[in-house]
Amino acid sequence: MDAHIEMVGPDVSAVENLIGVSLHLTFRDLCYTPNKGKDAKRILHGMSGSFKSGHLTAILGPSGAGKSSLMNILAGLKTSGVEGQIQVNGVDRKLKTFRKQSAYITQEDHLLSHLTIDEYIMAAANLKLGNKVSSSERKLKVELVMKTLGLTHSRHTQIGSLSGGECKRLSIGLELLNNPDILFLDEPTSGLDSSSSLQCIALLREIARSGRTVVATIHQPSSRLLDYFDHLYIVASGMCIYQGPIGSLVPYLNTANLECPSYHNPADFVMDVACGEHGNVLPVLVSTIDNGRLVYQEVYGSTLVMPSPPPKSRTDDATNVTITVTGNISKEKKRKTYPASFHTQVAILLERTWRSMWRDKMLTQVRFVTHFVLGLLVGTMYWLAGDDAASVLNNASMLFFNLLVILFASTMPTVVTFPMERNVLLREHLNHWYSLKAYYLAKTLADIPFQFIFPGLYVSIVYLMSNQPMSIERYCMLLCISICLALCGQGIGLLLGAIFDIQVAVFLAPTGCIPFVLFAGFLVNFNCMPSYMSWLTYLSFMRYGFEGSMLSIYGYDRSPLTCSMSYCPNRYPQKILEHFNMADSSYYWSVVGMLVFFLAVRVTGYFALSFKLKSMR
Structure with missing residues (x-):
């Protein structure tokens, strides 16, 4: 089936219906130093160049040459440590306006695998086109893009079942x-085979022909693939060694006494040159082309001064701030505007996130089965212990163990899934789909129903099997504590997933919760803690969870427990609470303490995610 899909390919004839505005991108003396201090290493060294509309440009270079860094800077993904000048149509680039006019498609196709093509494109259309475009116009636009990319026949297929070529075309279509x-x-x-690669580049060439400026980094293209490009920009050691048409590359190399063998791929040969396999000729090539300030044209037999495109009148958003990229790129202070309103963004993202979560077996079926099985296991282990004074300590152990089950069952799924989704967030947020606030709010709201359902299932099974007081008030109190704890656990998972990669986050999730567990008041009694450490218990959400659980079962004038032995010193609930130093505790403040922790960890998670996205730039 995949082979047939790939052979169908995109409908390049439909691209001419997607006309773009001609924008010429020029950069001069571009330098990039990602780090500061003694370990600072400059990656780009005063590069210049020009990419014109209507042209498909390839940036070539060996690994580590700096082509991806150049691409990230031109696209606005990297802004710190950059020096130089970037212009659009001869005018200093306005970064906020530029991000609305441009799109960046990363090497990896970071997509939500549980959505269908139709659902994904419709959500993107609603976000990128906004409320100013009618629903019928958005649908027509979606149909045109899917026809252009040859995705109409597989529109109801989930992303995870698509071939590599289809995923790449979908990534392009979302930005069109x-x-x-x-x-x-x-x-x-x-990651594409030769046939899919040709289809992809053919599509990009047709997109460029419609009036757009299309720039792509290519590692080592075949000679057939190279013929699809109009313009080459070759990078070596952070400098430009060639800029000009494809047909002028071999004559240009001849000027430096570099003879490309007949029937040899010029791209392979120039990669060998860039890697130093033909001697130390890079300084000569860089000097000849003046590090990208000149364009070599075979028809003139010489290098020409790179023309600066004339300024073009264009109405820019009044909220944008001009960025002069001379010296370090300055920061913009005004707020971004997005095509869709904030509440529309939240609604669309909430629906999309809910669909994705509902279809994710890890987040639904596995969690449901886990809570159900653990509920039966714990309920069987503590069978009828809730009303037996001889089993008070066992029952308290069960209440504490419940907290651990709910904590890790809510933390780990988020820790495992969110770092992978973070790449999707980076791509979409960079390409001006939505604000980070809208995404984070939708992400928070989408998971709340699960934090009610799964703890409710677990608590209900354990509560009944362990014979806790048959009181709806006490059951609701214990359920409320469990839900609050699940929200705290999910917040911790979101925070760790926002900051760390999946390997580190998976390790820190259980180990990071150990201090909270230690100061909960069960493993070590409050009276036995050193005075200089006892204040830490007030920072532990597990303390509030354990206190709330104990007060739910034994507090508020519960009648004496039954005794299965001749003597039971813990028949009276008040004495049980005194044993755990909870006689004067308040259920109300336990709930408040957990909610405060929940809000604190969510706010911290937002700022951590914001910082992470900025640091990736």
Whole structure:
């Protein structure tokens, strides 16, 4: 089936219906130093160049040459440590406006695998086109894009079942919905076979012909693939060694006494040159082309001064701030505007997130089965212990163990899934789909129903099997504590997933919760803690969870327990609470303490995610 899908391919004839505005991108003396201090290493060294509309440009270079860094800077993904000047149509680039006019497609196709093509594109259309475009117009736009990319026949297929070529075309299509004038692609043929690569590049060429500026990094293209490009920009050691048409590459190399063998792929040969296999000729090539300031044209037999495109009148958003990229790129202070309103963004993202979570077996079926099985196991282990004074300590152990089950069952799924979704967030947020606040709010709201359902299932099974007081008030009190704890656990998972990669986050999730467990008041009694450490118990959400659980079962004038032995010193609930130093505790403040922790960890998670996205730039 995949083979047939790939052979169908995109409908390049439909691309001409997606007309873009001509924007010429020029950069001069571009330098990039990602780190500061003694370990600072400059990656780009004063590069210049020009990419014109209507042209499909390839940035070539060996690994580590700096082509991806150049692409990230031109696309606006990297802004710190950058020096130089970037212009659009001869005018200093306005970064906020530029991000609305351009789109960046990363090498990896970071997509939500549980959505169908139709659902994904419709959500993207609603976000990128906004409320100013009618529903019928959005649907027509979606149909046009899917026809253009040859995705109509598989529109109801989930992303996880698509081939590599289809995923790449979908990634391109998602960014074509709002007709970006400049399209950046990092290794668009990576992971594709030769046929899919040709289809992808053919599509990009047709997109460029519609008036757009299309720039793609290519590692080592075949000679057939190379013929699809109009313009080459070759990078070596952070400098430009060639800029010009494809047909002028071999004559240009001849000027440096570099003879490309007949019937040899020029791209392979120039990669060998860039890697130093033909001697130390890079300084000569860089000097000849003046590090990208000149364009070599075979028809003139010489290098030409790179023309600066004339300024073009264009109405820009009044909220944008001009960025002069001379010296370090300055920061913009005004708020971004998005095509869709904030509440529309939240609604669309909430629906999309809910669909994705509902279809994710890890987040639904596995969690349901886990809570059900553990509920039966714990209920069987503590069978009828809730009303027996001889089993008070066992019952308290069960209440504490319940907290551990709910904590880790709510933390780990988020820790495992969110780092993978973070890449989707980076791509979509960078390409101006939605604000981070809207995404984070939708992400928070989408998971709340699960934090009610799964703890409710577990608590109900354990409560009945362990013969806790048959009181709806006490049951609701214990359930409320369990839900609050699940929300705290999910917040911790979101925080760790926002900051760390999945390997580190999976390790820190259980180990990071150990201090909270230690100061909960069960493993070590409050009276036995050193005075200089006892204040830490007030920072432990597990303390509030354990106190709330104990007060739910034994507090508020519960009648004496039954005794299965001749003597039971813990028949009276008040004495049980005194044993755990909870006689004067308040259920109300236990709930408040957990909610405060929940809000604190959620706010911290938002700022951590915001910082993470900025640091990735």
